[in-house]
Amino acid sequence: MGIVLKKSHKFFILFLIAILYSCNSNIEFTEYKTMQDSSWKSQEKISFIFDVSDTIQPKNLFINIRNNYNYPFSNLYVITELKAPNGDKVIDTLQYAMTDAKGNFLGDGFADVIENKLFYKEQIKFAKGGEYQFNIRHAMRKNGQVNPISNLEGIQDIGFSIENNN
Template identity: 50%
Template sequence: MLQTIKNNNYLSVLILFLVLVSCDSSRVFDKYSSISNGLWNKEDMVSFTFSVNDTIAKRNLFINIRNNNKYPFSNLFLITQMNFPDGQKIIDTLEYDMADKSGEFLGEGFSEIKENKLFYKENILFPIVGDYSVTISHAMRKNSEVNGIKNLEGITEVGFRIEKIE
């Protein structure tokens, strides 16, 4: 009897996991890279490689940032580079709000970790079939200082996501 209950519990957990994973029908690509010790060195670029087979459907691209309470700023500057299969590159400098005016971190999450899903590019078409890559690095610096912050504290993971537009 006890063994049957344990088997049912395992089966219930497996079914719940499969339901939660399968509910994300808009996901085309979704990966994360952990930042060692929550200290993102300005020289450490986070890279993601993905294949494109569809040059007709538009997509939305997101950068996902997980931060903890040690993150010392209300914004985040990122430098991104998208590399195309034919060698073309697009480099962007982006700024995102990480906290509201009262200092409360934005994003989802009940613990000290907040997850921010940040728009990178909207309604884009990938023009060429093949392998693309995106690299992301931070470009944070303190006000009136020329040199950037070497180790940015409080960023625990950086992710990249591509979604279908329904």
């Protein structure tokens, strides 16, 4: 015995599918890496490999961080590297705010996971098509210390995404 849907129900279901698809149609690439024990090791370089075919339309690149309430800092320092198919590299040291002035975590979340979508590059046009690599590692240190924090607690996932700039 099958389920028979009225014409209006079929339309509604198709409408929902179209809405859900259109919400994410700007995303060209997205990938996450899960940190073991919600801890990002100081020498752990996280890598994402992606292909670029469109060198005309500008793109927005994002670093996506999922943290929990064990994250002990109000900011996050990272060192990034974007490697082009011809071997050219762009290396940046970046700082992102993770909490407001009162210590409340920024970003969106539910339960104990907070998702931060952080701008990396805005309206970038890739010079060449081909395989690119994005690398990121944390550069967090305690005040007055030279050595990086060996295990940055509270970082659950690190992601990278590319979106069309419409």
